[in-house]
Amino acid sequence: MTDLPHVVLVVDDNRDFLDAMISLLESDQRYEILYASDGREALAVLETRVPDVLITDISMPKMGGFELIETIKQDNRFENMFIIVVTADTTAEKMRRGKALGVTEYVTKPFMPSEFLTVLQRLLD
Numbered sequence: 650m651t652d653l654p655h656v657v658l659v660v661d662d663n664r665d666f667l668d669a670m671i672s673l674l675e676s677d678q679r680y681e682i683l684y685a686s687d688g689r690e691a692l693a694v695l696e697t698r699v700p701d702v703l704i705t706d707i708s709m710p711k712m713g714g715f716e717l718i719e720t721i722k723q724d725n726r727f728e729n730m731f732i733i734v735v736t737a738d739t740t741a742e743k744m745r746r747g748k749a750l751g752v753t754e755y756v757t758k759p760f761m762p763s764e765f766l767t768v769l770q771r772l773l774d
Contacts, residue, residue: 654681655773656698660691660705660717670704673762688712692720695727701773702731707738718750731772
């Protein structure tokens, strides 16, 4: 087992939600947190780092979560990265699209922080 932190990239255009996720993840020293406010910013971050987990919203300006996932799925550097979609939009169509794109987990907003950490730890442990 390694003592290095897991690298987590959080992508969401809602600054309050982004700040809350960063605070939640910073409370556990097992995570190094990277963040972006939309898919384009996330791609810029991904040019320099390959996270263990991508946590993304679906609906964002400039580039949404599904478009981001479609783009990174074309790059072999990210083939082992877990993808968690955190969204209030859980229509069957969105869930099917996410599954087809290789989304690892869907978490519905709002959620209990402890439940989210359990999902994340299950993936990384």
